[in-house]
Amino acid sequence: xxxxxxxxxxxxxxxxxxxxxxxxxxxxxxxxxxxxxxxxxxxxxxxxxxxxxxxxxxxxxxxxxxxxxxxxxxxxxxxxxxxxxxxxxxxxxxxxxxxxxxxxxxxxxxxxxxxxxxxxxxxxxxxxxxxxxxxxxxxxxxxxxxxxxxxxxxxxxxxxxxxxxxxxxxxxxxxxxxxxxxxxxxxxxxxxxxxxxxxxxxxxxxxxxxxxxxxxxxxxxxxxxxxxxxxxxxxxxxxxxxxxxxxxxxxxxxxxxxxxxxxxxxxxxxxxxxxxxxxxxxxxxxxxxxxxxxxxxxxxxxxxxxxxxxxxxxxxxxxxxxxxxxxxxxxxxxxxxxxxxxxxxxxxxxxxxxxxxxxxxxxxxxxxxxxxxxxxxxxxxxxxxxxxxxxxxxxxxxxxxxxxxxxxxxxxxxxxxxxxxxxxxxxxxxxxxxxxxxxxxxxxxxxxxxxxxxxxxxxxxxxxxxxxxxxxxxxxxxxxxxxxxxxxxxxxxxxxxxxxxxxxxxxxxxxxxxxxxxxxxxxxxxxxxxxxxxxxxxxxxxxxxxxxxxxxxxxxxxxxxxxxxxxxxxxxxxxxxxxxxxxxxxxxxxxxxxxxxxxxxxxxxxxxxxxxxxxxxxxxxxxxxxxxxxxxxxxxxxxxxxxxxxxxxxxxxxxxxxxxxxxxxxxxxxxxxxxxxxxxxxxxxxxxxxxxxxxxxx
Numbered sequence: 001x002x003x004x005x006x007x008x009x010x011x012x013x014x015x016x017x018x019x020x021x022x023x024x025x026x027x028x029x030x031x032x033x034x035x036x037x038x039x040x041x042x043x044x045x046x047x048x049x050x051x052x053x054x055x056x057x058x059x060x061x062x063x064x065x066x067x068x069x070x071x072x073x074x075x076x077x078x079x080x081x082x083x084x085x086x087x088x089x090x091x092x093x094x095x096x097x098x099x100x101x102x103x104x105x106x107x108x109x110x111x112x113x114x115x116x117x118x119x120x121x122x123x124x125x126x127x128x129x130x131x132x133x134x135x136x137x138x139x140x141x142x143x144x145x146x147x148x149x150x151x152x153x154x155x156x157x158x159x160x161x162x163x164x165x166x167x168x169x170x171x172x173x174x175x176x177x178x179x180x181x182x183x184x185x186x187x188x189x190x191x192x193x194x195x196x197x198x199x200x201x202x203x204x205x206x207x208x209x210x211x212x213x214x215x216x217x218x219x220x221x222x223x224x225x226x227x228x229x230x231x232x233x234x235x236x237x238x239x240x241x242x243x244x245x246x247x248x249x250x251x252x253x254x255x256x257x258x259x260x261x262x263x264x265x266x267x268x269x270x271x272x273x274x275x276x277x278x279x280x281x282x283x284x285x286x287x288x289x290x291x292x293x294x295x296x297x298x299x300x301x302x303x304x305x306x307x308x309x310x311x312x313x314x315x316x317x318x319x320x321x322x323x324x325x326x327x328x329x330x331x332x333x334x335x336x337x338x339x340x341x342x343x344x345x346x347x348x349x350x351x352x353x354x355x356x357x358x359x360x361x362x363x364x365x366x367x368x369x370x371x372x373x374x375x376x377x378x379x380x381x382x383x384x385x386x387x388x389x390x391x392x393x394x395x396x397x398x399x400x401x402x403x404x405x406x407x408x409x410x411x412x413x414x415x416x417x418x419x420x421x422x423x424x425x426x427x428x429x430x431x432x433x434x435x436x437x438x439x440x441x442x443x444x445x446x447x448x449x450x451x452x453x454x455x456x457x458x459x460x461x462x463x464x465x466x467x468x469x470x471x472x473x474x475x476x477x478x479x480x481x482x483x484x485x486x487x488x489x490x491x492x493x494x495x496x497x498x499x500x501x502x503x504x505x506x507x508x509x510x511x512x513x514x515x516x517x518x519x520x521x522x523x524x525x526x527x528x529x530x531x532x533x534x535x536x537x538x539x540x541x542x543x544x545x546x547x548x549x550x551x552x553x554x555x556x557x558x559x560x561x562x563x564x565x566x567x568x569x570x571x572x573x574x575x576x577x578x579x580x581x582x583x584x585x586x587x588x589x590x591x592x593x594x595x596x597x598x599x600x601x602x603x604x605x606x607x608x609x610x611x612x613x614x615x616x617x618x619x620x621x622x623x624x625x626x627x628x629x630x631x632x633x634x635x636x637x638x639x640x641x642x643x644x645x646x647x648x649x650x651x652x653x654x655x656x657x658x659x660x661x662x663x664x665x666x667x668x669x670x671x672x673x674x675x676x677x678x679x680x681x682x683x684x685x686x687x688x689x690x691x692x693x694x695x696x697x698x
Contacts, residue, residue: 003031004053005038010046011189012039013182021059022052024077024102026070028062032106033075033083040088047189048087050110051094051182052103057119060101063276077102077134078256081109090198094185095119095173100158105132108139111198114175114185119161126156128275129231129268129647133259137238138251142204143171147214150239154222154232171204206242215240228514228647229267234258266657270649273698274639277632277650281472282461285629291458294404300325300373301380302393304335304366307410308382310438313339314467316360317439323365323373332366339364342439370400378406378463380432385533387414391422398423406456408432409447413479413534416449426451430460433480435641436526443641444469445480470640475627482637484622485651488614488680490531493519494548496607497588499675500599503568504580509604510611514645519611521578522643523551524567529560546677550588557587597675609666610676615651616663620684623697631697652697660691 002018002025014035016022032050039045052058065071075083084091084106093107096116101124107113115121123136131137132153141149148167152159165173177184208214218236226232238255245251262268283289297320301312304326312322326332343360346352365372373379379401381393390409397407407429409419420426431447444464448457457473464471474480479487496506507518523531532555538545554568561567562576569578592599619634628634635650648654655663664683671681683691690696 001031001034002027003035005031005035007042007045008186009190010044010193011186012042012045012048013186014039014048014050015053016051016058017053018062019054021056021098022054022103023059023062023064024106025062025065026073029075029077029080033080036083036087036091045089046193048089048091049094049182049185049189050084050091050106051185052096056098056103057093057095058100058103058106059098060103060105060124063279066272066276077105081106081134084109084111085200085202087111087198090189090192090195092185092189092192094177094181095121095161096181099161100124101132101136102134105134105136105139108135108143108201111200112174112188112192113172114177114181114188115161115165115173116181117160117162117176117178120158121152121161121164122156122158123153124156124158126154126229126231126235127271129229129265129271130262131231131235131238131255131258133256135252135255137235137255138206138242138248139201140172141206141239141242142201145169146206146208146211146239146243150218150236153235153239154218171201202248206239208243211240211243215243228645230265231262231268234262266649267647269657270647270653273632273635273649273653274646277636277639278470280630280632281470281636282465284457284461284473287454287458291454293459293462294377294406294455296320296377296406296459296463298323298376299378299380300376301382302397303382304332305382306338306436307434307438309335309339309342310436310440311380311382311410311432311434312364313342313360313439314434314469316363318467319359319363320466321363321365323367323376325367325370325373327368329368332368336364336366370396374400375402376405378408378460380408380410382410382434385411385414385530387418390414390419394419394422394429398425404428406430406459408460410434411447412483415478416447416476417451420449420451427453428456430456431474431476431480432460433474433482435482441641442468442470443482443637444471445482445637445641446471446473447476447480448473449476470636472633472636473629474633474637475625477622477625477627481619481622481628481634482641484627485615485618485634485638486642487534488618489611490519490523490551491547491677491680492610492614494550495676496602496610497550498548498592498595498597499673500592500597500602501607502580502585502588504578505602506607506611507578509607512604513608513612514648516643520568524561524569524571524578525576527561527563528555528567550591553587553591554584557583559584610670612651612654613663613666613670614680616655617667617680617684617687619652620687620697624684624686635698656696656698660687660696661694664688664691 004015006013016028018028039048091110092112093110096119098120100122123132125132165176222232241251241254299315299320300323301308302325304324315322343357347357383389409431412433416431420429430452433445435441435443446460461471493506503520507520510518559566562571565571570581622628631652635653638644638650639646644650667681667683670676671678
C-alpha cells in the first residue's frame with residue numbers, strides 16, 4: 001500500500017509513501033481512504049493527521065497513471081476529498097517540501113492545514129493546458145482571497161508557504177510550524193480534537209468588492225499574454241464561478257466540465273505530451289536506470305570560441321571546474337572576455353548576484369597546453385567543424401587524457417564513429433551537440449556512437465541534467481536528428497522561393513504557425529555560409545540531391561547573414577531587426593526567370609504544410625532507422641532546440657493531431673509538383689504503415 005497508518009497517542013497518522021513526490025495514484029488514494037475509515041472506526045482516535053514521506057507532501061497526480069483506467073478508478077481524487085470533508089473526526093494536513101496540484105487540493109479538503117516554512121505550494125495544471133480538476137479553483141479563492149488565488153492558478157508558479165501565510169485574511173494555513181513538523185502537527189491535532197463544528201473550506205465565501213471589473217481586467221490580461229493557450233482564460237472563468245455561483249457544488253460542476261473539455265484540446269494534449277516527453281527522454285531502452293556512472297568533477301573544453309565559451313558557462317553555472325584550452329593566447333583572452341561580458345550583463349540586469357559571478361569565474365582556468373587538462377574527467381571538443389581538425393584533436397586527447405576520461409565532440413553533423421576511430425578508446429567517445437548560444441539553449445543532443453559504452457552514455461545524460469539541459473539521445477547519421485530534419489525543411493523553403501515566394505512571406509507564414517523564427521531569419525542568425533559548406537559537401541557525396549540555387553547565389557554575393565549585416569535580409573549595425581532586401585528579391589526573380597518558372601501565388605497553408613511535413617517525413621525515417629528511439633525524443637529536440645511551438649507538441653505530435661492519413665494525402669499532392677523533389681515526398685515506410693493502420697506516432 002502506498003500509504004501507511006499508525007496511531008500516536010490518540011492521533012492517527014496517515015503517511016503517503018509513493019516516491020518520488022507522493023503522487024496521488026490509485027494505491028495512494030485507496031490507502032488514505034482506508035486510513036480515514038479505520039481512524040473513524042477507532043474510539044481511541046480523536047483526530048487524524050495526513051502527511052507525506054520523504055521530500056514531498058504530495059506533488060499531485062501520479063503521471064505514471066496518465067491516460068490509464070487507474071487514473072479515474074474510485075476513489076478518485078474528488079471522491080477522496082468528499083470523504084475527508086465528511087470525516088466525523090478532524091483531519092489536519094501536515095504539509096512540507098512540495099504541495100502541488102492534487103496535493104494542494106487534497107489539503108484543502110482537510111479541516112485544518114499546518115505547514116513547514118519553505119514549502120513550495122502551487123496549482124501548476126495550467127502548464128499542462130488544464131485547470132485544476134479537484135476543486136482548486138473553487139477552494140483556493142475561499143482561503144487565500146480571489147486575486148492571490150487567481151494569480152497562482154493562472155501562472156502555475158510555486159509560492160513559499162511563509163509568503164502565503166502573510167497574505168491578509170488568509171485561511172490557507174492554520175499554523176506555520178518551525179522545527180519538527182510532525183511534533184507540531186500532533187500537538188495541533190490534540191489542541192483541536194474536540195472542537196466542533198469541523199471547519200470546511202467549502203462553507204467559506206469567495207468574494208471580491210468589484211468582481212465584474214476585476215474579472216474583465218483579468219480576462220484581457222490573460223488573453224494578451226497567452227493567446228495560443230486556452231487554459232489561462234478558462235482559469236479566470238472558473239475562479240469567477242467560485243465567486244458568482246449560488247452554491248459551492250455549482251462551481252465544482254463548472255470546474256469539472258471545464259477540466260474535461262480542456263483535456264480534449266490539442267493544446268493540452270501537446271503540453272502533456274511535452275511534459276511526459278521530457279521525462280521519457282532520459283529513459284534509454286537498453287541502458288538500465290541503475291547503470292553505474294563515472295565521476296565528473298573536472299571538465300576541460302577545447303576551443304574558446306562562441307561554442308566553447310558557452311559550453312564552459314554551463315559547467316561553471318553548475319559549480320563544476322572548467323579548464324579551457326586554446327592554441328593562441330589572444331583567442332583565449334577573447335573567449336574569456338566574451339564569457340565575462342555575458343556574466344556582467346546578467347549582474348547588471350539583476351539576474352545574477354556579484355558573489356555568484358565571482359564564484360563561477362574562480363572555477364575557470366585557461367591553458368595553451370594539453371598537459372594541463374590530462375586529469376579532467378570529461379573533455380569536450382568545440383573546434384572547427386572539419387574532420388581533419390577533429391582528427392588532430394582526438395589523436396592528441398587519446399595520448400594525453402587519463403584512462404576512463406570521457407572524450408566528447410560538439411560536432412553538429414560529422415560522423416562520430418569516424419571521430420571515435422581516431423582513438424584507441426572508442427568506448428569513451430560520445431557526441432555532445434550543444435545548440436547556440438550554448439549557455440542559453442536548453443537542448444543537448446547526446447550522440448551515441450557504435451562503440452560508446454553504456455556507462456558513458458548514462459553519465460553524460462546525468463551530466464546533461466546537472467547542467468539543466470534537456471538531453472536527448474541520437475544515433476549516428478549525417479546531421480543526427482535535429483540538423484538532418486532541418487535540412488529537409490530548409491530545402492522546401494528554397495523550392496518555395498523558386499516557385500513564387502519571398503523570404504519574408506515564408507518566414508511570416510511559419511512564424512504565424514508559431515515557430516520562434518522562420519527558415520530565412522534562422523539562416524541569417526546561424527550564418528548562411530554554414531549551410532553553403534554543407535551543400536558543397538553534399539554535391540560530392542549526393543550529386544543527385546536537389547536544392548534551390550538561391551542560397552548559393554546569396555553566399556556568392558557575400559551575404560552570410562547578421563555577421564555581415566546582409567543575408568536574406570538587410571541589418572543595421574547593433575540591431576537584429578530583419579529588413580526585407582530589394583537586392584535579394586531581385587536576385588530571386590532573376591534566378592526564377594533564368595529557369596523559365598512562371599510565378600504562382602502560394603498560400604500560407606501550403607508553406608506551413610510543406611515545411612512541417614518535410615520535418616515529419618524525415619522524422620519518420622529517423623525513427624525507422626533507430627536513430628531516435630521514440631517519436632517524443634524528436635519532438636523534444638524540436639521544442640527545445642528549434643523553436644517549434646510548444647502548444648503544437650513538436651512535429652510528430654502535430655502530425656498525429658492533423659491525422660497521419662491527411663499528412664500522407666498532402667505528401668502525395670506535393671510529389672506532383674514538378675519544381676519539388678518527388679522522391680522525397682514518398683511517405684517514409686513507417687509513416688505509410690501507421691497511416692494505413694489508422695495509428696499514430698505517439
